[in-house]
Amino acid sequence: MTRTAPAVTDERMIDERLKPAGLIITLLRRPEVGAAVAALAIFIFFSVSTQAFLTPAGVATWLYSASLFGIMAVAVALLMIGGEFDLSAGAMVGTTGLIVGIVTTEWGVTIWLALVIALAIALAIGAANAFVVMKTGLPSFIVTLATFFILQGVNLAVTKIITGTVSIQGMSDVPGFDAVKVFFGSSFALFGMDVKISIVWWIAITALATWILLRTRSGNWIFAVGGQIESSRQVGVPVMKVKMGLFMTTAGAGWLVGMLQLFDVSTVQATTGIGQEFIYIICAVVGGCLLTGGYGSAIGAALGALIYGMTLQGIVFAQWDNNWLKAFLGGMLLLAVLVNLYVRRQAGVRS
Template identity: 70%
Template sequence: MTRAAPAVSETAAPLGPVAAVVPAATHPFVAVLRRPEIGALAAALMIFVLFSSITTAFLTPAGIGTWLYSSSLFGIMAVAVALLMIGGEFDLSAGAMTGTTGLLVGVLTTQWQVNIWLAMALSLAVALGLGAINGLLVVTTGLPSFIVTLGTFFILQGINLAVTKLITGSVAIQGMSAVDGFDTGKILFGSRVSLLGVEVKTSVFWWLAVTLIATWVLLRTRPGNWIFAAGGAPSSARQMGVPVARTKISLFMTTAGAAWLVGMLQLFDVSTVQATSGIGQEFVYIICAVVGGCLLTGGYGSAVGAALGALIYGMTLQGIVFAQWDNNWLKAFLGAMLLGAVLVNLYVRKRLGSRS
């Protein structure tokens, strides 16, 4: 509206009555500050500066490669979990599912000589099926997704361990690298690309791609609109003809699909799968999403924010190692980050929704 600030005072008098009816449009700077991911961006910069200055390893090519890889695996899941949270739901089974998908491919290929690509397709189908079950249980019963997915989390945790032990006699699957086609799969899911001297693993590119696609879907497509509406005010959304149930089921399937991707990335990176893989990480995903600006009550958040939340977590995880601090500080840091983020979100919610 106003091209330059001084012009306002000059024209204020003649425009007085008009300006009272049509106040100036929101200043671009204010609009930027209103974005949900702005807090996470500031925090990520601070963490980056902190560990760059107190450790020498953090900014070395090897160091950068390490924290980027760490962030990418959490980031893919955090972005998917963020979409789900914006849609008003949680998925506690997401961590265990990254293990389930990898273990399934491992068992099928090493124990039963199934073609690796077929095994991966089957694993994806199983993951999407599990996501659909989570979603259907939530939307048909109306139970909180927290309880439903807590149930599936424990079921998967139990199955991952019991079935792996039953079939292989141990709690890990090894010898994946001898499987036919493993090397081809590794190019897609477990290789490295040298960028400006930094060995960047392919998972980082997957992370970027997932974040970009999620952002596009959220902000520029009809399903994205429905995700915000389904989480923000489900009954209003239904009144306006938004397919709330279908949207939520799709979100659970998306989270499960992301878990499959992370399962594959881990499998092809190290060629072994632990039966306990992914357990305990479900809360990290949620924390990353919340740090990235997602409201626990749904209807608000961003994919870029969740990706930044994961970057903060990855940098801190490796930074603490480089700084040779006691590893337990990570947990304390994580808790403090979560509380800080929730307080910021509470403020946002009050400011935006006070008249609702």
């Protein structure tokens, strides 16, 4: 990058600095573009290299896989744009499933009431996360790490005390199970695929989150509190409310995914969701979210989950050793972070 031009005038210099950085950079400024390119590449790769990937059954399989991660990734992306993490998001999926399982099969609570109880507890835990983070000023990483371990321990211990085992069986015998299954565990035929209802939830939530982020005041405030919390306070953004809403949304998404899994297979393990919290964060980062907050996209996070779902199933179809998935995931994450860094530099943000 040597500048061979002779001495330029002041006006020229200013003009030069303001010049657009070129089409590719302008395009790359959209946070989800990198993920879209990667998703397309992986789609083509597995479509060509395996027989099963592009069959209706194959597509339905990886879409289902992506949808469960996608719902959480979108919620986690909103939270990350708002400048926070939630490591308890994975354990929350297990907690809500276990609550519904236990109160219906062990205590005979009606299934609809059980859903409401589980949602209320999830939202309360989300609100508690937000409250501790905001009141103490501690990093949410450490606060929700604590929540994560508490939930993980409670999930196992309480399930053992009440049922004597580490899983809930017999959900399908609970009265009203089939009625609820319509919303959370059903599927329908489309283009010869057996499409699970969770895919509809995933698309709807991604669309809703995108609309909120880009076209509502709340969305503006999410970007603001994640980008520069002090400035947001000074111009009157209700910082506490925004963060509270984000943590509760993530917890609510945990509940939804908990229900989607419970009503799909009608059992739940006490270890459900453990170890997935980082996958949600990776999906969000691959989708363009900055770890420092204030930047990202819901569509990007959904694409990040799509990449994960395709790779997870693609590796199975290709009959490779499943352990390659983790290595791939790590490589993908590193690549995404590097792309983010590059884009941020090109965008020339002087923060």
